[in-house]
Amino acid sequence: MVLDETTKKGLAAAVAEARKGLEQGGIPIGSSLMLGDEVIAAGHNQRVQKGSQILHGEMAAIEACGRRRDYGQVTLFTTLSPCMMCAGTIVQFGIPRVIVAENQNFGGNEEFLRSRGVEVTVLNDPECIEMMRGFIAAHPELWDEDIGD
């Protein structure tokens, strides 16, 4: 898939967050929010770093927006397909577009999102697939705790 510059920028911001998480010993899932061609917020999974169950990458990026009211023009990027918490949150906040770097290591909520009117694009980004696969192989217990069940 050939990506336009805006998509590359949003993806790069999400991947940078995932890498930050990995360097911190955390679960390497990152997310960014773009408005037009600007990254307005980003975040990564904080289970290990803050002992947080709810700060998945997407939640951390949304929380970083503060008390933003309008997500109607915002695109959410995530390095891994959203879990049901994050998918519900995307719908609740009215985020209309989600770019998923990969859904090979986790997925299943794309149809729920689409059924609620969210446009979902899956990039199948090889770097993200490999980063997550490597992490799951190295830390299966953290992965199971976070999302894997």
Next chain:
Amino acid sequence: MVLDETTKKGLAAAVAEARKGLEQGGIPIGSSLMLGDEVIAAGHNQRVQKGSQILHGEMAAIEACGRRRDYGQVTLFTTLSPCMMCAGTIVQFGIPRVIVAENQNFGGNEEFLRSRGVEVTVLNDPECIEMMRGFIAAHPELWDEDIGD
């Protein structure tokens, strides 16, 4: 509806959280988690207090559990019917039972929860209906920002 002692206890803990929120100038929605007849965690909406968009009552109560792995025997109480973020979170964490104090001031996700196997009971508690109704009338802008659209 005649409530058993365990239900009364869980509801009372959620209502106490909502009242705490109200006293702090926040949005009066509270939640508690019960395991058997013990309240294991509780929390209230933190939009005003912490500038948090994601710490609805239910999210705050779940977050207060720390890195708990198993919600299979937990019941979640909430003073107001869960929004789509909180409903998705309940499903993601595998919480099997939700007791909703009221869904007159907000509702709509009960069927989604049931479709995912969650047992949902709505109490129509007059105290909670009145507390939320009074808050919405007094602070419509905060309510719209939080959940109302």
